[in-house]
Amino acid sequence: MVEAHKLEKRFGDFVAVDGVDFTIAKGESFGFLGPNGAGKTSTMRMISCISPVSGGTLRVLGLDPATEGAQIRARMGLVPQEDSLDLDLTVLDNLMIYGRYFDLPKKVIRQRADQLLEFAQLTERANDRVDPLSGGMKRRLTIARALISDPDLLILDEPTTGLDPQARHLLWDRLYRLKQQGVTLVITTHYMDEAEQLCDRLVVMDKGRFAAEGSPRQLIGQHATKEVVELRFEPGHHEEIAPRVAGLAQRHEVLPDRILLYTDDGDAALAEVAAMGLAPRSTLVRRSTLEDVFLRLTGRTLVD
Amino acid sequence: MTSAPPVVFEHGEIVQPRRVATPMWLRAALYWGYQYKRTWRSSIVTSFLIPVLYLTSMGVALGSLVDKHSHGVSGVSYVAYLAPGLLAATCMQIGANDTMWPVMGAIKWMRTYLAMLAAPLDVYDVILGHLAWVAARLGIVTTIYLAVMAAFGTVHSPWAILALPAGILTGMAFAAPMAAFSATQEKDVAFSTVYRFIVIPLFLFSGTFFPISQLPRLLEYLAYVTPLYHGVALCRDLTLGSGHPWVDVGHAAYLALWVGVGYAFCRRTFAARLVV
Numbered sequence: 001m002v003e004a005h006k007l008e009k010r011f012g013d014f015v016a017v018d019g020v021d022f023t024i025a026k027g028e029s030f031g032f033l034g035p036n037g038a039g040k041t042s043t044m045r046m047i048s049c050i051s052p053v054s055g056g057t058l059r060v061l062g063l064d065p066a067t068e069g070a071q072i073r074a075r076m077g078l079v080p081q082e083d084s085l086d087l088d089l090t091v092l093d094n095l096m097i098y099g100r101y102f103d104l105p106k107k108v109i110r111q112r113a114d115q116l117l118e119f120a121q122l123t124e125r126a127n128d129r130v131d132p133l134s135g136g137m138k139r140r141l142t143i144a145r146a147l148i149s150d151p152d153l154l155i156l157d158e159p160t161t162g163l164d165p166q167a168r169h170l171l172w173d174r175l176y177r178l179k180q181q182g183v184t185l186v187i188t189t190h191y192m193d194e195a196e197q198l199c200d201r202l203v204v205m206d207k208g209r210f211a212a213e214g215s216p217r218q219l220i221g222q223h224a225t226k227e228v229v230e231l232r233f234e235p236g237h238h239e240e241i242a243p244r245v246a247g248l249a250q251r252h253e254v255l256p257d258r259i260l261l262y263t264d265d266g267d268a269a270l271a272e273v274a275a276m277g278l279a280p281r282s283t284l285v286r287r288s289t290l291e292d293v294f295l296r297l298t299g300r301t302l303v304d
Numbered sequence: 305m306t307s308a309p310p311v312v313f314e315h316g317e318i319v320q321p322r323r324v325a326t327p328m329w330l331r332a333a334l335y336w337g338y339q340y341k342r343t344w345r346s347s348i349v350t351s352f353l354i355p356v357l358y359l360t361s362m363g364v365a366l367g368s369l370v371d372k373h374s375h376g377v378s379g380v381s382y383v384a385y386l387a388p389g390l391l392a393a394t395c396m397q398i399g400a401n402d403t404m405w406p407v408m409g410a411i412k413w414m415r416t417y418l419a420m421l422a423a424p425l426d427v428y429d430v431i432l433g434h435l436a437w438v439a440a441r442l443g444i445v446t447t448i449y450l451a452v453m454a455a456f457g458t459v460h461s462p463w464a465i466l467a468l469p470a471g472i473l474t475g476m477a478f479a480a481p482m483a484a485f486s487a488t489q490e491k492d493v494a495f496s497t498v499y500r501f502i503v504i505p506l507f508l509f510s511g512t513f514f515p516i517s518q519l520p521r522l523l524e525y526l527a528y529v530t531p532l533y534h535g536v537a538l539c540r541d542l543t544l545g546s547g548h549p550w551v552d553v554g555h556a557a558y559l560a561l562w563v564g565v566g567y568a569f570c571r572r573t574f575a576a577r578l579v580v
Contacts, residue, residue, distance in 0.1 A: 011580070028475075048420075050421055050579075051579070051580060052579065070424040070425075070426060071424070073423060073424045074424040076421075078422035080418065080422065082415065083415075084414065084415035084416065084418045084419035084422070086414055086416060086419075086420075087414060088414075089338065089339070089342070090343060095337060096338075097334070097335050097338045098419070098423065100326075100331055100334050100335070101335075101423035101424065103325055103329050103331060111547075139358060149423075275346045
């Protein structure tokens with residue numbers, strides 16, 4: 001569906017995407033993870049043929065975005081990071097007018113709109129203006145709108161950013177259904193749980209490059225241990241205790257409020273901590289998550 | 305959580321490709337038509353009321369004084385002189401207005417253009433569609449205006465039918481350059497400046513209310529350069545059946561030049577703003 005080779009995006013001297021290679025197969029759901037400014041959105045905008053490619057090659061649906069953008073976009077649905085709904089029009093009119101952009105007959109748009117409103121749980125709001133709807137509703141409408149052309153490829157740029165947990169779970173459920181129906185999904189996110197839920201395969205982007213690539217399980221396997229032990233001592237003592245427990249794990253990390261021990265057997269490590277006579281205020285043994293991988297690969301420094 | 309139906313669209317729904325695909329720019333123009341559906345009633349009423357009020361107060365009431373003292377202007381009653389000037393000036397205002405805030409909104413606030421660009425439309429379709437819609441709206445307003453003018457007995461020539469395209473052309477001579485300018489703006493503060501220092505002075509001094517020969521020589525030359533003067537002169541020649549055909553062709557060509565140059569700038573500024 002999508003093939004990129006040494007793909008680049010530059011804005012003047014700034015390199016947003018620095019020569020990345022990837023292939024997205026039909027029916028796959030592919031994720032781009034990364035901190036803000038990693039180049040996720042730039043990559044997405046190039047795939048959606050909105051933003052011209054600065055270097056390398058890109059083929060989407062077998063076509064060239066530079067010359068066949070309109071044909072590509074006709075078979076693609078885009079959910080941009082910021083909603084671009086018409087706030088003055090009704091929910092239904094937003095779908096109707098969007099269908100007209102694809103030159104679908106009115107009758108067809110109307111039929112699909114009914115199905116999509118049901119899918120997005122917006123049937124009761126069909127004739128309400130969009131403006132007063134909640135963030136989750138607007139997001140669901142944006143997704144419904146992107147589906148009006150029955151696309152082969154659906155691109156979602158941070159689909160659930162800014163939504164409350166209920167709204168996020170509802171959206172995930174809807175996206176999961178689409179995935180099961182064989183729609184190819186391309187998703188950017190900085191929520192690890194979202195990536196674990198939805199993506200078959202993902203890349204972690206950092207400073208315009210891919211820091212890692214694989215399925216969520218593979219990435220955890222490669223870049224993290226099976227389990228993580230979190231030890232909290234009295235504030236200020238972490239630096240001094242860390243060297244003593246470091247030997248218990250394959251890798252450790254000292255944070256201001258806790259020490260993390262990366263190990264394949266958390267309970268055993270914890271037992272040894274106790275055997276050393278250390279008494280942390282609290283302990284936690286948990287499975288590694290993508291978040292551990294993500295932070296390991298992209299660092300803990302805040303990126304603005 | 306209630307279960308949702310699948311979105312795989314019902315079988316049997318066969319989407320026949322249209323025999324003739326709707327041009328992309330027309331699909332964009334349809335959006336603005338959709339928007340207009342919300343406000344068309346008040347818009348039509350306004351389009352009626354404005355000329356009626358102006359022609360009554362300035363054309364008839366004030367005009368009777370002018371007619372008494374100077375026996376009309378350029379050989380016709382003041383109201384007949386004023387009406388085509390106001391028509392052109394109204395077209396200027398609509399042309400400028402509809403390409404200031406709506407263009408900015410479609411870029412920044414509502415991001416309508418971005419929604420279009422995510423569909424098969426490209427940036428040129430977006431520009432053409434918007435300008436086509438402005439032209440259509442100018443057509444509606446001009447038609448109503450001409451009807452009101454006829455009711456006031458100010459249409460003196462069958463050539464007045466050509467005042468319809470002339471009004472549209474006048475409005476577009478402002479719409480195209482204004483749209484190009486709006487696409488470069490980050491905030492809408494410049495718009496009120498444009499209004500204060502361009503639109504209103506032009507409205508007052510481009511031959512709408514009095515012949516520009518009344519102006520000091522320097523301002524008179526300045527008025528010749530502005531598109532509104534040529535729009536006013538063209539509309540006036542057509543509704544009064546006065547003027548020389550070649551001069552009117554010249555007026556129209558000058559207005560068309562503004563539209564063309566404005567459109568060329570639009571292609572640059574829209575692309576710079578939207579295709580990054």
